[in-house]
Amino acid sequence: MDSDGTQDARGTHATPVPRPAAPPDPPVVPPRPTRAPDSSAFLTWLRTPRPEALPGVWRFGHSPRAVEEPEEIPTRQLLSGALIAFLVGWLIWSLLQNGYLGSWWWIPFDLIVPDSWRGDDSVIGDVGNALVYRGYEVLVAIGIMIGVARLGRWSEVWHRFGAPRFRRRPPAPAAPVPEQDPAEWPQLRAVGAVDAAERLAAEARAGMMRDVDHARLVRAWQSVRSGRHSLATFTGAVLTDGAAACPHPSGARDLPARLAPHDLVTGQVRLGTTADDPRNPYAYRGTGLALGPELLGTSLLAIGPAGSGKTGTVVRPLAESLCLHALAGRAAVVVVGAAGTGLGPADAYDVVVRIGNPESVYDLDLYGGTTDPDEAAAVLAEALAGDLADPHPGSDGRRATTVLAQLLGPFRAVHGRFPSVPELRQLLDGAPGPLAALRTALEGSGQESLLRELDARERQMAQPGDVGGVLADRVALLDRPAFAGFFDTSGQSRPFSLKALDHPVRVRIDLPARGHADASRMLTRLVLAQFTASVAVREDRSLFACLILDDATGAVTPEAVRGIQRLRSGNAGAVLTLRSLDDAPRPLRGPLLGAAGCRMALSGITPWDGQDFAEVWGKEWTEARDVTDRQIIAETPAGKAVHMVRRVITGKAPTARAVTVRQVERERWSASELAHAVPPGHAVLSLTDVRGEHAPPLLVDLRG
Incomplete structure (x- = not known):
């Protein structure tokens, strides 16, 4: 069994998943642990409890806290109250003993104790009298002590100051029952696959299984449960390859290096620690803050100035986590950022597209891998003119889509492919030579409907305000010497298409670092448009697909916001970072914040950015x-x-x-607090998961 069903989606065998950008190292079997097998780090990690918790709480070894903060008495008040209660009790006892309070406290003794219990004047009688009378006095003393102890809160004094000094080390946890031990694979034993369970359990005890292996095999077992693969195929693969069964297409079983704590059982990556701050709910204070696919499925928007830690503390850990999920067959991830921004080594990805770098192995498909001219025109129009919809009423997306469709359809009918960048620029400019050659080829093929499309395009070119000129100027940004070897449509390069998101693929796209800022923003819009279009038509939606834009400046358009809103229904999400909300058009700031279920304001944002966050987070009593x-x-x-x-x-x-x-x-958080009260290295983060559960804005230490 070479896959779990998510790696070989239907209809994609002709274009297999691209292999790693660099040849993977051969799998290295870890050395046997020097400690006892049952105490290995992997088994300890696997057996650690992960209780259900609130959204965003790091569940690995989590101890749930009370929802409401218990009322804690100040130490000085507690100790003084306990001392005063003791003195009051002592005073009452002294007054009773000396008779200053009369003999009324002996009335219960006379009513309850029978006369036969009281001794005579003999020696034995004196002893009996002493026992009966002194016993009653002891009971009265105990009653006074209980009363003053409750009044003085002696139990709280003991728990706060006495018990910690005498607290013993907690006993070692008992070995889990084999039927409940995840390392023994009880789900396999329950269906009779005992040999496969024994093989996996033995490799886990020997230290030959990683967390990625466990997650990948669990994913493969889920495909068996869903009927996608047979039990015999799965068990045969496990008996043959052990922990290395059902491999990722790249053959990799782990990343070259990890920077953040990950828990692949829950799918979480820890980003920091929720601050012990009165503005945070008590149940969150001091807990780990973690994100997983159930939260990223509602998309994440992070706003923070340069140097606030967006890439290092947010983007890089999330990209690393999703790459691990991809190796486990659970996710497909596309990471987009400027070259050299530290989005992980090339060995951590299957495909690395370095646009503008002649040494790049892979190219980017300008048309998203589609063969439908109308679909290609819609995606390309969003990239070329999506940000021009508001300031240029004549250049809206629908007119741009129509113009491109009028050219792409006839060109593909004649040449069997879409035009390259120089050819598309000439067609949009209305150069007479290419248009005449295209018309001649169409007349010879007898395609009258496409001729009418070309006639309409030529008529519109003669009208003022034609959008073709705007599109030609945008295409000219890609018709530069630095991009001469890219966006090839002749089949001479290795273009990557986002249609591959049916597979657990790891992709990194490096945009030009400098000198081509406008082209980089246009390419960011292109990737975002292709991503939202591709995830909507995926055949296998059990894979979580995520797009990470390290800098989404210029990518926020009306169509992009609508596309982000639709991602949740397709088991997909997006992570967008901006230096400021000023990088998005003013009419789109509210819809953008509303489209993202998780919103993060990092330290150093401006008060006017804080005002937008304060409005979307609302108020509380x-x-x-x-x-x-x-x-x-x-x-x-x-x-x-x-x-x-x-x-x-x-x-x-x-x-x-x-x-x-x-x-x-x-x-909940005012604009002034967000701008001036968030310490460096911190952020305020609100969360919403795909089930609709949400967490209020939390002050998080991203350095913890």
Whole structure:
């Protein structure tokens, strides 16, 4: 069994998944652990509990906290109260013993104790009297002690100061029951695949299984459960290859290096720690903050200035996590960023497209791998003119799509391919030679409908405000010497198409680092448009598909926002980062924040960016305490003397404090707090998962 069904989608065998950008190293079997097999790091990791938790909580070894913060008494008040309660109890006992409170406390003794229990005047009687009377006194003393202990909160004093000093080391966890031990593969044993379960369990105990292997085999087992593959095929592969069964098409079983903590059982990657801040809900304070496909499926928008850590603390860990998911057969990821921005080594990807670099092995398909001229025109129009829809009413996306379709259809009918960049530029410019040659070829083939398309294009070219000139100027940005070897349509290069998202593929696209800023923004729009179009028509939607744009400047268009809104239904998501919301058109800022289920404001954003976040996060009811100090006026000479002495000692006039508590509606995070109260290396993050559960804005330390 070479795959789990997600790697060989129907209709894609003619264009197999591209192999790694660099030849993978041969699999290296890890050395046997020096410790006992049952105490190996892998088994400990696998057996660690992962309880259900709130969205965004790092579940690996998580200990759930109370939802509401318990009321904690200050230490000084607690100790003083306990001491005063003890003194009060001692005073009451002394008064009872000395008879200052009368003999009423003996009434229960006279009513309850029968006369026969009281001894006579003999020696034995004296002993009996002492036992009965002293026993009653002990009971009274215990009652007084219980009362003052509750009054003085002695139990809380013990738990806070005494118990930690005598607390023993917790006992080692007992070995899990084989029927419940994930390392024993009980799901395989339950269906009779005992030999396969024994093989995998033995390799896990021997240290020959990685977390990626476990996740990949679990994914393959899910394909068996769904009926995509037979149990015999799966068990045969496991008995033959062990932990290396059902491999990724690249043959890789791990990434060259990892920078962030990952848990492939839950699919999470840890980004930081939720700060112990009063503005965070108590259940989140001090917990790990992690993201997974269930949260990225609603898309993530991160806003922060240059140097705030978007790439290093957000983009790189997420790209690393999704690459691990791809190796496990769970996801397909496309990472787009400027060359040299640190998005991971080339060996961590199957395909690396270095646009503008002559040494690039792969090319980018300008038309998204489609053969339909109308579909290709719609995607290309979004890339060329998507950002011009608002400032240029005559250059909206629909007219641009029509113009491109009028040229792409006839050209493909004649040449069997779409035009290259220079050819497309000439057609859009209306050069008489290429248009005349195209007309002649169409007349010879007898395709009258395509001739009418070409006639309409020539008529529109003669009208003022024709959008063809705008499109030609945009195509000219790609018709440069630096891109001469790219976007080839003649079949001489190895173009990558986002149609490959049916497979667990790892792709990195490097945009020109400098000198071609406009072309880079246009290519970013092109990849985003191709991604949203491709995930909508995928045959296998069990794979999570994610697009990561390290800098989405210029990619936010009306069609892009609508496409991001549709990603959740296709088991896909997008991660977009911006330096500021000013990089998006003003009418689209609200829809963009609404389309992203996860929103992150990093340290250093501007107050006007903070205002947009404050509006989308809304308000909440909170308790406001108003404290008023009122000066006490003494009316008697003695009171005035006491107040004078107190003022001399404390330096303040005697006052009476009045506290008013009321419910008010306030912003969760105000624009000023987001701009000035978020420490460096921190971010405020709100979360929503694909099931609709959400977490309020959380202050997160991305350095933890």
